[in-house]
Amino acid sequence: MRENIPDQPGSLIAPRPAPPERKLPWGRLDAFWLLLIAALLAAGALRAQGAFSYEWNWSSVWPYIIKTDPKTGQWAPNLLVQGLLTTLRLALWGMALALAIGLLMGWMRNHPRLLLRLISASYVMTVRNIPPVVFVFVFVYFIASQFMPSLALDQRLSELPASAQEVLAVLFGPAALINNFFLGLVCLSVFSGAYVTEIVRAGLQAVPPGQAEAARSLGMSEGDSLRFVVWPQALRQVLPALSGQFIQLIKDSSLVSLVSIQELTFMAQDVQVSTQRVFEVFVLTAAVYFCICFVLSQSLAYLERRHARAR
Amino acid sequence: MSIRRFLSVCALTLLGALSALSPAQAQQDPLLETIKKRGKLQVGFSSFVPWAMRDKQGQWVGFEIDVSTKLAQDLGVQLELIPTAWDAIIPSLIAGKFDLIIGGMTITPARQEQIDFTSAYSTSGQGIAASRQLASQLKWPEGYNSPNVTFTCRRGVAGCRTVEEKWPKATLRQFDDDAMAFQEVINGNAHAVISSEPKPSFFTLANPGKLFKPAAENVVNTYEGFGLRKGNPASLANFNGWITKNQAWLKQRHEYWFRTQDWAAQVPKL
Numbered sequence: 001m002r003e004n005i006p007d008q009p010g011s012l013i014a015p016r017p018a019p020p021e022r023k024l025p026w027g028r029l030d031a032f033w034l035l036l037i038a039a040l041l042a043a044g045a046l047r048a049q050g051a052f053s054y055e056w057n058w059s060s061v062w063p064y065i066i067k068t069d070p071k072t073g074q075w076a077p078n079l080l081v082q083g084l085l086t087t088l089r090l091a092l093w094g095m096a097l098a099l100a101i102g103l104l105m106g107w108m109r110n111h112p113r114l115l116l117r118l119i120s121a122s123y124v125m126t127v128r129n130i131p132p133v134v135f136v137f138v139f140v141y142f143i144a145s146q147f148m149p150s151l152a153l154d155q156r157l158s159e160l161p162a163s164a165q166e167v168l169a170v171l172f173g174p175a176a177l178i179n180n181f182f183l184g185l186v187c188l189s190v191f192s193g194a195y196v197t198e199i200v201r202a203g204l205q206a207v208p209p210g211q212a213e214a215a216r217s218l219g220m221s222e223g224d225s226l227r228f229v230v231w232p233q234a235l236r237q238v239l240p241a242l243s244g245q246f247i248q249l250i251k252d253s254s255l256v257s258l259v260s261i262q263e264l265t266f267m268a269q270d271v272q273v274s275t276q277r278v279f280e281v282f283v284l285t286a287a288v289y290f291c292i293c294f295v296l297s298q299s300l301a302y303l304e305r306r307h308a309r310a311r
Numbered sequence: 312m313s314i315r316r317f318l319s320v321c322a323l324t325l326l327g328a329l330s331a332l333s334p335a336q337a338q339q340d341p342l343l344e345t346i347k348k349r350g351k352l353q354v355g356f357s358s359f360v361p362w363a364m365r366d367k368q369g370q371w372v373g374f375e376i377d378v379s380t381k382l383a384q385d386l387g388v389q390l391e392l393i394p395t396a397w398d399a400i401i402p403s404l405i406a407g408k409f410d411l412i413i414g415g416m417t418i419t420p421a422r423q424e425q426i427d428f429t430s431a432y433s434t435s436g437q438g439i440a441a442s443r444q445l446a447s448q449l450k451w452p453e454g455y456n457s458p459n460v461t462f463t464c465r466r467g468v469a470g471c472r473t474v475e476e477k478w479p480k481a482t483l484r485q486f487d488d489d490a491m492a493f494q495e496v497i498n499g500n501a502h503a504v505i506s507s508e509p510k511p512s513f514f515t516l517a518n519p520g521k522l523f524k525p526a527a528e529n530v531v532n533t534y535e536g537f538g539l540r541k542g543n544p545a546s547l548a549n550f551n552g553w554i555t556k557n558q559a560w561l562k563q564r565h566e567y568w569f570r571t572q573d574w575a576a577q578v579p580k581l
Contacts, residue, residue, distance in 0.1 A: 060579035067367065078369045079365060079369045137399070141399075145406040149407065258396055258399065259399060260395040260396050260403065260408075266394075269358075270394065271365065273359065273488055274364040274366075276360075277579075278488075278494055
């Protein structure tokens with residue numbers, strides 16, 4: 001376990017002495033390799049262009065990002081941006097919910113009571129041993145269809161005052177699609193939560209038992225020992241693994257397009273069919289997912305560095 | 312982990328799975344009453360040119376949209392369009408995500424085992440577009456019945472079955488949507504694509520150097536009906552009555568979307 005965690009300041013290893021002379025980070029050999037790779041990529045691209053008779057035409061795709069309203073002449077977001085917003089909402093709430101599930105279940109997984117351990121273990125095993133696509137279908141058609149209709153979210157929403165509805169629309173998307181959105185959100189969080197559970201469990205188990213024992217011997221209660229000694233260490237350990245899981249969650253959110261949740265991938269497929277521009281839409285969608293995940297991974301890496309310094 | 316603990320974990324997992332598989336409670340009330348009470352007709356469909364597609368403003372247009380709109384008007388309720396992935400459209404209907412499929416769904420015996428169909432509200436056909444590069448030498452139709460010939464289709468559409476029945480020796484490759492199935496033939500990776508008309512004709516017109524039509528007439532004629540959950544005989548009769556009453560109107564709308572391209576300005580150029 002420990003080997004995987006990058007060196008952090010404050011660890012027991014003594015800091016390395018500074019190298020006497022700074023060498024140039026770039027040698028001739030590096031430049032040679034870089035040129036070779038670039039040449040290979042270019043050759044590959046040329047070959048693909050030959051085998052692939054496709055006329056790129058981006059002009060019909062742009063209007064599906066931003067449209068001009070014919071009545072007011074103002075710009076308004078079109079399908080792809082609407083889908084992107086849904087994906088972002090799914091990602092944000094999905095992370096929060098998956099983390100909540102993971103913390104609870106991870107705690108249960110290490111609990112001295114057998115029943116709690118069993119519940120958590122069954123959950124993790126069920127979800128982890130089913131392929132994601134199958135899980136999405138089974139969850140939506142067998143499990144969620146049992147309880148979602150009785151919640152009648154859209155009806156409850158329409159009874160709220162207008163100001164509350166506006167706030168909820170920003171947080172969860174248009175009222176007409178609220179059932180659709182929650183279905184996707186619950187599905188994604190339950191799925192991702194199982195992986196977060198395992199990460200949290202690993203973190204808790206990585207804290208040496210001596211830590212909790214020491215806390216107890218200092219007179220801390222069981223709860224205080226968990227709160228001040230075990231959990232902070234566990235969470236700090238799993239931060240890198242958690243950020244990986246969150247990035248995975250964003251990419252997994254494209255899976256719920258299979259059950260018609262109207263996020264970016266679903267909208268992209270609609271646009272593909274309507275414009276017949278398959279590859280343009282694919283490339284655009286991939287670029288958007290890349291941007292979201294890249295920004296997230298960079299900000300999480302920043303958080304990790306700051307945490308490492310804070311120790 | 313002890314054997315006892317392992318077994319109890321297995322039992323709990325199985326229990327969870329079983330309880331999840333128990334069927335949803337069957338709803339007894341007739342469909343039409345539910346729709347009227349809700350004040351909204353929920354229609355499931357999937358995007359498919361020219362049945363249902365997004366115009367430049369992101370709004371739905373197409374033959375199905377016209378039909379659904381008029382049906383909702385005549386019932387005196389609002390229309391809620393629920394775009395659904397084609398693969399899962401029948402499970403979604405059965406799970407109660409919407410009242411009706413109005414999605415250009417061909418009436419087939421296999422589908423009739425799962426859901427009920429109204430009488431046909433539209434007749435169309437399946438057509439073939441073939442690759443000039445690969446298939447121009449092939450004799451129609453018997454030359455296509457060879458293991459060296461590859462057909463493409465959109466997964467789950469009736470055309471895939473047609474290929475299996477008419478050209479059993481040919482290879483069939485299935486794609487998630489039509490655009491990819493056509494692109495594979497345009498790229499010269501497959502010999503021919505089957506799809507519901509007028510799409511093969513439109514694509515051949517748009518790519519004259521790459522595609523041709525081996526046969527002018529339809530390969531198979533198909534009949535499309537509304538799909539309903541089983542066990543709603545009264546509603547089924549009611550919808551059948553609506554279709555009979557509106558034959559002329561349906562025909563006229565069908566002509567507009569399938570025989571003309573007057574609507575082409577609304578959508579991006581194909």
